[in-house]
Amino acid sequence: MSSPSMEKTSVEHLSTTPPAHAPGTVDVEYGWQGNNLVELLENGEAYFPRVFEVMRQAKSEILLETFIVFEDKVGNELQQVLIDAAKRGVRVTASLDGFGCGELSTAFLAALSEAGVRIQIFDPAPKHFGIRTNWFRRLHRKIVVVDGTIAFIGGINFSADHLADFGPEAKQDYSVEVQGPAVADIHHFALLQSGRPARAKYWWQRRRQRRQELAFTDHDGQVRLVYRDNGEHTTDIEEVYRQVLRSAQRRVVIANAYFFPGYRLLREIRNAARRGVDVRLILQGQPDMLVAKLAARMTYDYLLKSGVQIFEYCDRPLHGKVALVDEDWSTVGSSNLDPLSLSMNLEANVLIRDRAFNRILSERLEDLSDNHCKAMSADKSPRGRVWHMTVGFLVFHFLRHFPAWAGWLPAHKPRLKPFSHTARSDT
Secondary structure, three states, rough: OOOHHHHOOOOOOOOOOOOOOOOOOOOOOOOOOOOOEEEEEEHHHHHHHHHHHHHHOOOOOOEEEEEEEEHHHHHHHHHHHHHHHOOOOOEEEEEEEEOOOOOOOOHHHHHHHOOEEEEEEEEOOOEEEOOOEOOOEEEEEEEEEOOOOOEEEEOOOEEEHHHHOOOOOEOOOEEEEOOOHHHHHHHHHHHHHOOOOOOOOOOOHHHHHHHHOOOOOOOEEEEEEEOOOOOOOOOOOHHHHHHHHOOOOOOOEEOOOOEEEEEEEEHHHHHHHOOOOEEEEEEOOOOOOOOHHHHHHHOHHHHOOOOOOOEEEEOOOEEEEEEOOEEEEEEEOOOOOOOOHHHOOEEEEEEEEEEHHHHHHHHHHHHHHHEEEEEEOHHHHOOOHHHHHHHHHHHHHHHHHHHHHHOOOOOOOOOOEEOOOOOOOOO
């Protein structure tokens, strides 16, 4: 039995029946916003101190949406920062994925709830025979918005494996801090994910926004939020990649952790290289999941023979999801270029038109490819053992059709279920 005080600190109840615009399926499209300041944050060493500093200075609101929180030194610090903020009157909402955060203890979440943090779990599911079954259509975004004025978005979870002192399995990853008019869009989007209804744009407005992707200007500091959901925006992130690949004139650099896109995106990458664009891919050479590496390598011959340069990052697992085109366009976010991110998960990226930011990201990626990667070549494309190749072949050709198959699967309506420690017990 819980005490009356514990009952009071339970998170506000939200109906498990999604509203008309369910979290993750809101039909809103965001445009380009100018005059922003954007800073690249590489790995946990840059990201965690900065995001915690901004949270500690929060005056009115913290919105957090993440795939993973672990109960380690990073997760524990996050917990304390959020508790302190809530106790001083800041409205704190934390939306956590039911799979990625499925190992958090009741005590960890209850401490947040009792302090006044509003916790929402995306598609929670009990274990069956000790195994979690809610594998697909995950909340994979990583967004923090503080006071509606500063936003963070990227691929970094709140876990110690994003720090170098974690050891050989520490992840290489990126996030960005945004200040300026674009924060209003990110803030609006984060609020919508709590189930708040939004007015849909008409079809001609959406079409006009997509055309703007090709309308490069000379103005820096432009930012646009793009996202993928299981409603009206199922292919937005993939479409952006294909559009900028078609418009690329000089160079393309893509660093992505899980790389096995469908044929349409592969074809745009190949076509860019064939017309003389310097195309470089930085992929995992030290994978955290072997099947991802096997599938990615099935694309090597197709791409290398067309002039695409492929580098495998071997120092530690690559977890980044970033890209740049020519001298002014970049993207950072949570979306991999694989079937889960492009066909099923809820994802969010920012697009950035800024020469200074592009140059900084380019320098970081150039250092990665020149000093910490192994270059692949068409005549020495890795084959590995016969069974590796067999598995890789089967996986790749399964994943080739996966986006279409995923469209046939029930796109369940997302549930943001409020955490109540009075109703949860650990397994």
